[in-house]
Structure formats: C-alpha cells, structure tokens
Amino acid sequence: MSPVAPPATPEQRILAAIRALPRGQVASYGVIALRAGLPGRARLVARILGHTGEAGLPWHRVLRADGRIAFPAGSAGWEEQIRRLQAEGVQVHNGRVRLPPVEASLDAALWAPR
DNA sequence: CTGATGACGGCGC
DNA sequence: TGCGCCGCCATCA
Numbered sequence: 001m002s003p004v005a006p007p008a009t010p011e012q013r014i015l016a017a018i019r020a021l022p023r024g025q026v027a028s029y030g031v032i033a034l035r036a037g038l039p040g041r042a043r044l045v046a047r048i049l050g051h052t053g054e055a056g057l058p059w060h061r062v063l064r065a066d067g068r069i070a071f072p073a074g075s076a077g078w079e080e081q082i083r084r085l086q087a088e089g090v091q092v093h094n095g096r097v098r099l100p101p102v103e104a105s106l107d108a109a110l111w112a113p114r
Numbered sequence: 115c116t117g118a119t120g121a122c123g124g125c126g127c
Numbered sequence: 128t129g130c131g132c133c134g135c136c137a138t139c140a
Binding site (some may be wrong): 011032035041043044045046048049050059063064069071077081 | 122
C-alpha cells in the first residue's frame with residue numbers, strides 16, 4: 001500500500017464507509033460522515049446517497065441520528081428501507097430503529113472545532 | 115450574488 | 128416522545 005494518505009474524494013470515502021456497514025448493522029448519517037473523516041457533513045452523506053445509483057450499496061443501513069428512517073413516513077422509499085432492514089433481522093418499530101449510543105470519543109470529535 | 119431546498123443534527127420546550 | 132427553530136453545507140433557480 002502507499003504510505004501516503006488515501007486519495008479518495010469525500011464522496012469515495014463516504015461510499016466506502018457505507019459499504020463497510022456489516023449486514024444487520026445500522027449507523028446514522030452523522031456517524032457515516034465521521035467514519036469518512038468528514039465530521040459534521042451528514043447532509044453531504046444524504047446528498048451522495050440520493051445521487052449515486054451504485055448497485056449493492058447498503059443504503060438502507062443508514063438512518064437519522066434519532067434512529068428513524070430519513071424518508072417521509074409512508075413513502076415508497078420508507079417502506080422499502082423497512083423491508084430491507086427487517087430482512088436482515090433489524091428490529092423496526094413504526095419506522096424507527098434502536099441505535100447503539102455513540103461513544104464519547106466520537107461525540108467529542110463531532111463537536112470538535114474545525 | 116441572493117434565496118430556496120434537502121435521504122441532517124442539536125437543543126429547547 | 129413529539130415538534131419547532133436554527134445552524135451547517137452543497138446544489139440549484
């Protein structure tokens with residue numbers, strides 16, 4: 001591997017972070033942004049998801065910070081995401097998922113000044 | 115350049 | 128838990 005920092009555009013790193021989500025595990029937009037090295041860029045993650053048409057991308061494992069589906073309740077995307085999550089064994093109640101608490105270190109990183 | 119928009123997020127009530 | 132307000136960012140009209 002090259003000893004230098006990974007090239008990758010922000011978009012590439014975000015997509016990589018999403019692909020890295022194990023089956024049956026979920027994460028918020030903010031956490032994905034953190035893992036991509038882009039603290040506070042949750043909205044960028046959302047835009048990428050809506051724009052990319054990459055096949056096989058586990059987009060359904062990305063939820064809002066409060067554990068709810070980002071799509072409007074009742075919409076086609078909303079139902080599709082719930083279906084996919086439940087197919088992986090994720091418990092979804094009324095469009096909401098129990099997210100594991102964010103670690104203090106990540107919490108600090110999120111609030112750290114840029 | 116200005117204002118609106120969105121698969122967001124934190125905070126207050 | 129629910130709802131509204133505001134901040135932040137990239138894109139678009």
